[in-house]
Every structure is written in structure tokens, then in C-alpha cells.
Amino acid sequence: MKYESTRGSLGYKNAPQAIIRGIAEDKGLYVPQQIPHLTDSLEELGKLSYQEIAYKVIGAFFDDFTDEELKSCIDGAYDEKFEAEEIVPIVEAGGAHFLELYHGKTAAFKDMALSILPYLMTTSLKKEGVTDKICILTATSGDTGKAALEGFAGVEGTEIVVFYPYGAVSQVQERQMTSQEGENTHVFAIKGNFDNAQTGVKKIFSDDDFAAKLAERGIRLSSANSINIGRLVPQVAYYVYGYVKLLARGVVKAGEKVNIVVPTGNFGNILAAYLAAEMGIPVNKFICASNENKVLTDFINTGVYDIRREFFVTNSPSMDILISSNLERLLYLLSGRDGEAVKGWMNQLDAEKIYEVSDKVKEGMKCFAGGFCSEEETEKAVGDMYRQHGYLMDTHTAVAYKVYQDYAAATGDETPTLIASTASPYKFAESVSRAIGLAEAEDGFAAVRALNEKTGVYVQKGLKDLDQKPVLHTGVCEVGGQAQAVLDALK
Numbered sequence: 001m002k003y004e005s006t007r008g009s010l011g012y013k014n015a016p017q018a019i020i021r022g023i024a025e026d027k028g029l030y031v032p033q034q035i036p037h038l039t040d041s042l043e044e045l046g047k048l049s050y051q052e053i054a055y056k057v058i059g060a061f062f063d064d065f066t067d068e069e070l071k072s073c074i075d076g077a078y079d080e081k082f083e084a085e086e087i088v089p090i091v092e093a094g095g096a097h098f099l100e101l102y103h104g105k106t107a108a109f110k111d112m113a114l115s116i117l118p119y120l121m122t123t124s125l126k127k128e129g130v131t132d133k134i135c136i137l138t139a140t141s142g143d144t145g146k147a148a149l150e151g152f153a154g155v156e157g158t159e160i161v162v163f164y165p166y167g168a169v170s171q172v173q174e175r176q177m178t179s180q181e182g183e184n185t186h187v188f189a190i191k192g193n194f195d196n197a198q199t200g201v202k203k204i205f206s207d208d209d210f211a212a213k214l215a216e217r218g219i220r221l222s223s224a225n226s227i228n229i230g231r232l233v234p235q236v237a238y239y240v241y242g243y244v245k246l247l248a249r250g251v252v253k254a255g256e257k258v259n260i261v262v263p264t265g266n267f268g269n270i271l272a273a274y275l276a277a278e279m280g281i282p283v284n285k286f287i288c289a290s291n292e293n294k295v296l297t298d299f300i301n302t303g304v305y306d307i308r309r310e311f312f313v314t315n316s317p318s319m320d321i322l323i324s325s326n327l328e329r330l331l332y333l334l335s336g337r338d339g340e341a342v343k344g345w346m347n348q349l350d351a352e353k354i355y356e357v358s359d360k361v362k363e364g365m366k367c368f369a370g371g372f373c374s375e376e377e378t379e380k381a382v383g384d385m386y387r388q389h390g391y392l393m394d395t396h397t398a399v400a401y402k403v404y405q406d407y408a409a410a411t412g413d414e415t416p417t418l419i420a421s422t423a424s425p426y427k428f429a430e431s432v433s434r435a436i437g438l439a440e441a442e443d444g445f446a447a448v449r450a451l452n453e454k455t456g457v458y459v460q461k462g463l464k465d466l467d468q469k470p471v472l473h474t475g476v477c478e479v480g481g482q483a484q485a486v487l488d489a490l491k
């Protein structure tokens with residue numbers, strides 16, 4: 001299987017090369033030349049473990065890896081680090097099925113991909129005979145940073161540099177990152193929002209002089225954001241897993257479709273659901289849920305992507321994003337792999353902050369529904385679900401659930417529904433505590449304890465006693481200062 005850029009320049013890569021590079025030379029994103037189909041029946045897959053399904057799905061995309069290589073990546077990634085035996089529990093509550101993706105080390109769904117990416121990366125380096133050191137650059141809205149740090153900490157031949165928006169992540173998220181151990185880890189707060197951080201990182205990737213400077217020192221850049229195909233593909237596995245387990249449980253019959261609801265920021269997670277459907281799981285609607293930063297809701301409804309709007313910092317901060325990078329991959333697929341058109345839209349977005357897609361793409365978008373909800377509605381959804389069904393959701397998952405409820409009420413659609421549950425409620429303990437009516441805690445850490453006392457819901461190891469962990473990273477940088485920060489970090 002070869003990989004091509006969404007911006008149409010030729011020069012195909014194999015999977016290891018695409019994983020090492022992260023982003024294509026023309027700033028496009030790598031996409032496989034075809035979406036592979038599942039070769040086993042969904043009934044057969046329903047009998048398999050998470051690891052076995054991951055092996056089938058990832059192996060179909062990354063066929064350059066040998067069976068042993070892939071098995072060792074998967075076994076290394078999906079082991080006891082996950083504090084749930086089945087890796088991804090599926091819990092029914094309030095008329096939907098929650099695909100709990102947050103039982104990994106950092107308590108967010110980012111662990112699903114970032115616990116395997118370092119293995120895929122080091123295997124790729126070996127296969128390609130690359131001896132340079134790889135520096136992973138990551139912009140984070142809060143959760144990717146910690147998951148990437150955990151994944152790459154201590155991994156030989158790598159350095160990792162993370163930028164998070166100053167004052168715009170939860171206290172738990174911030175301490176998770178700033179307390180990260182490991183000689184090869186570097187963390188900076190950027191005085192800007194996530195889009196500033198991500199744009200800065202993308203700029204560094206396309207700066208040839210900067211690359212030359214690093215090359216002199218035997219260093220190459222790569223990405224742990226969902227722009228890296230090595231991160232996106234492992235995410236496809238859990239949607240396949242979710243569907244076949246619903247089938248095995250008799251929730252759906254053979255061939256019956258499901259809806260998939262995803263709380264969306266950078267469009268990576270929902271794109272993985274789309275790819276899972278292309279592989280062969282039956283899906284009715286992909287429901288894209290946003291918070292007040294509802295660029296995607298508007299885009300799905302109109303075909304116009306317009307970032308000329310106010311940016312809100314919300315109680316679902318990992319979705320506080322206006323430029324959703326992975327949408328580019330969907331546009332590429334829906335336009336019939338028209339790299340020139342995609343390049344045009346992306347250039348327009350850079351220059352004019354707005355673009356409108358073709359009728360062909362609009363037609364293709366019809367399997368998507370978009371919705372958004374406010375911060376108040378988010379907290380109400382958390383509170384109502386807890387009081388009525390005893391199920392505790394984090395704020396991001398609550399956005400998805402509320403948008404799903406609105407969708408179901410508006411359409412009368414009764415299709416069985418999977419909701420991607422993207423974080424532990426403890427990661428956003430202050431908002432979640434308030435939502436279920438607890439008194440305001442002293443800080444985010446006290447809120448974790450109070451929430452646990454009240455609900456008895458399991459707290460993952462990594463979130464316990466976080467306030468006892470010393471702060472090891474205090475770097476702050478200005479918008480535009482990221483390249484210098486990287487150089488300083490790599491000294």
C-alpha cells in the first residue's frame with residue numbers, strides 16, 4: 001500500500017516513510033491509495049480481542065510491516081497500561097452505547113493511537129535504515145500532549161517537544177504535562193490558542209532552512225498529531241471493534257447500520273470512523289459534535305468553511321479548535337482525490353480564512369450530520385445523565401451526547417448509536433463536579449478527590465495524587481517563538 005499527499009504532488013511513500021515524515025513535502029497529509037476492505041466477516045471479527053482486531057485493521061493499511069513487527073507493536077501498545085481488560089469497554093446508558101476510549105495511561109482517547117505510534121515510528125526508522133534522531137513536534141489542545149509525552153518518553157532515538165495553549169487547558173491536563181519525566185521530553189506553554197500552536201508547528205515543518213539546520217545535527221522532525229497517518233490508522237480499529245462487539249451482543253443484526261457520534265476538534269477521530277465504514281462496517285450517519293467553536297457544524301450544513309469568527313475557550317477545551325486539520329483528508333477523498341482542488345481550498349483558508357467546497361464534496365458530506373452545544377448545555381447533559389442513569393461522562397463526551405439527543409429529537413432516527421467517549425470525567429473534574437451539583441473545590445486536584453468520593457467511579461492511576469508530582473517543565477513561549485524554543489530544547 002502506497003501513500004499519496006492530499007495536495008496532489010506526486011511522490012508516493014510507503015507506510016514507514018509516511019510515518020517518519022508525518023506531513024508531505026507539499027504540506028498535504030498522507031492518504032492511502034485505496035481504503036482496504038476487511039477480509040474477515042464481521043461475525044468472525046466479533047469473536048476476537050481488541051489486539052486481534054487492531055492487528056487486522058492496522059495490518060490492512062500498513063502492509064509493509066511484517067506480521068512479527070506489527071504484532072510486537074500491538075502487544076507493546078495495548079497491554080496492562082490500559083486499566084480495562086477489554087481495552088475499550090462499551091457501556092450502554094441513556095439510549096446510546098458509549099465506546100470508552102479513555103482507559104489508557106493518560107485517561108484520554110489519544111492513548112489509543114499514541115501508545116502505538118512510538119512503536120510504529122521506531123520500527124519504521126529501523127526498516128528505512130534511518131539513523132538520524134527523530135524530533136517529534138506536537139501542538140496540543142490538552143490531551144495529545146500528555147499522551148505523546150508518555151508514549152515517547154525514554155524512547156531511544158527520539159526527542160519530543162510539546163506546545164500547549166497557556167491558561168487554556170484544565171489544571172489536571174496542565175500538571176500531567178508539566179510533571180512529565182524523561183530526558184527526551186520538552187514542554188512549552190504558548191501564549192496563544194491551539195490554532196496558533198498548530199499553525200506554528202506546521203510552519204516549522206515546511207521551513208527548509210530549519211530542516212537543514214537540524215539535519216546538520218543529525219535530527220529530523222516528525223509529528224505525533226493526527227496529521228500523522230501512523231496515528232490515524234490505529235484509531236480506525238476501535239470503530240471496527242465497536243461495531244463487531246455490538247453485533248456479537250445482538251444489539252445490531254448482520255448488515256444493520258449504526259450511527260457514530262464523535263466529539264470533534266481536529267477531525268481525526270471522526271475521520272477514523274469514516275475510514276472504518278469504508279473498510280466495511282455499516283454506518284448510517286456520522287454525527288459531528290462541536291462546542292461553541294462550531295465551524296464544523298456550519299461547514300456540514302452549508303459547505304462553507306469560515307474561520308472569521310470569535311474563538312471561545314470552553315469547558316470542553318480539547319475541542320477548542322477552528323482549523324480542523326484532518327478535514328483535508330475527507331475533502332480529498334470526497335472530491336475524487338482532487339489534489340489541486342484541495343490545495344486551492346487550503347490556500348484560500350490561509351489567505352482569506354474561508355473557502356467553499358464543490359457540489360461533489362457537498363454531496364459526499366450527506367452522510368454527516370453536524371450539531372453543537374453550549375457550555376451550559378454540556379454541564380446539564382453531564383448532570384442529567386448522572387442523576388437519571390448513574391453514568392458519569394466527561395464534558396467532551398457530554399457534548400457528543402447532547403448533540404446526539406438533539407439529532408434524534410429532530411430526525412426521529414432510532415438507529416442504534418455508538419458514541420465515542422473521549423476522556424475520563426476526572427480529567428475535567430471541576431466542570432464535571434459542578435455539573436453534578438458538588439460544591440466548588442479548591443482546585444482541579446481537590447475536585448478529582450471530591451468527585452471520586454461522591455461517585456465512586458474509578459480514578460486512573462495517572463490522575464491520582466497528581467498534585468504531589470513536581471513541575472519539571474516551566475518553559476513559556478510567544479506565538480512565533482516556537483522554532484527558537486525547539487532549538488533551545490534540542491541543545
Ligand SMILES: *Cc1c(COP(=O)(O)O)cnc(C)c1O
Binds near residue numbers: 264268270
Ligand atoms: C482530542 C480530543 C477530542 C477531539 O478529537 P479530534 O480527533 O481532534 O477531533 C475530543 N475529546 C477529547 C477528550 C480529546 O482529547
